[in-house]
Amino acid sequence: MNPNETPKVKFYSGHDVPIELHKVRIVQKLHLVPIERRLQALEEGGYNTFQLNTLDVFLDMLTDSGTNAMSDNQVSAMLRADDAYAGSQSFMRLQKAIEDVLGQKFLLPVHQGRAAENILGKAYVRKGSLVPMNYHFTTALAHITEYGGSIAELLYDEAYVIDSVHPFKGNMNIEKLEEVINLHGIENIPYIRMEASTNLIGGQPFSIQNLRDVRAIANKYGIRLVLDASLLGENAYLVKQREEEFKNSSMAEIIKVMTGLSDIVYFSARKLSSSRGGGICTNNEKVYRELEPLVPLFEGFLTYGGISVREVEAMAVGLYETLDETMICQSPEFIKYLVYEAKKYGIPMITPPGVLGAHVDAMKFCAHLPQTQYPAGALAAAFFLISGVRGMERGSVSNQRDEYGNETYADMELLRLAVPRRVFTLSQITYVIDRLHWLYENRELIGGLKFVYEPPVLRFFMGKLAPTSDWPQKLMAKFREDFGDSL
């Protein structure tokens, strides 16, 4: 067996248990504070899990962004960083990694994924522009609208089915894409955006066949194809698992096929390479020259782009490591385990299990709450209260208001429980399932939320909410009744 392939380890008991092919060598102490303190923390943080302090958080499942565990090789590479404003050898090593792993000749470094979105927006989006995409990501949408553009989300209907067996819910609807281009005019479409492992609908991948179909339309109309590769490694892993044509291909081959079909590849290195930073890359020199001047303007010189050289080194090593299936499989396999174990208790989860986290369907979990009371936000707050586990609201709180200031309700109300790479143990995942089970049995006690402070942009980060009744106190009382003095 190739040591970099997904481990196939059968248990004598017959249980399907994801086994780690790494050992833990550096640890960080966790804090599990009593529920009374957790309630106080929620009140201080305006019932927004972004506003919690990690001293109050037991398992931090907010995100996988910048929270994946680094490897020994990444950390040791950081020590050889070449601190130079211009011409740093660290950048040269990163450039080589981009060419080797992503097959792209030109690299523009940026401080993180949204900085790439800002540069693409500044270069290509104008008032009246429309960007077709499989689905939006919060920061991608915010930058497009900031530059006067709008978006068209073109998923197939299956994508919105919560409990599904469709392997590629992130696929772009090809017929609709062509319709949208004809309706709005090629001249108003600066690029088509494909997001690998579509984040906001449950980390759902697209297939390579779908990407080829999108490429054919992009060619037919002469429109650029932009790949958001932040979660490319995981999308490639699921292509290998689920797309017949690629079941015997290596991660390296799959990734190169995907990037090779795109004109521009951008990414958040906080996700893609378990480091910090981000990048925009291309094989098209004209595109490179169009974007190049914007990097020193917004980010920093072309050989660091606002990223510390230590992180540049970690990024280069991390990129090579995404080709190692024993690394890349860990998070999706833990997610799969969490999802199917939770479903045994009837907990409504997004299926098939995707990447970056397990997603709980708050619309069904809190069926008694209308969307006007933010069921996903309420579920995220309630779950933190009873477990100390911090998830993220991915529903209407994460949506932005429309151009007239009206509230827009999300297609899905999700509690995302992120599973960053190689961070949690299986007993911690078991704890998550246990507390989720208890909360599901007591779900009628969860009440709604309302905004008390709402910032104009990306409101989910800084917004403050309040419960619509004293439901958190009642939920806490029930917890004490059932768990006694347990943390």
Ligand SMILES: Cc1ncc(COP(=O)(O)O)c(C=O)c1O
């Ligand atoms: C798909 C996707 N694109 C872009 C971004 C933005 O990246 P960053 O947080 O590094 O700005 C993210 C971050 O979570 C993401 O998931």
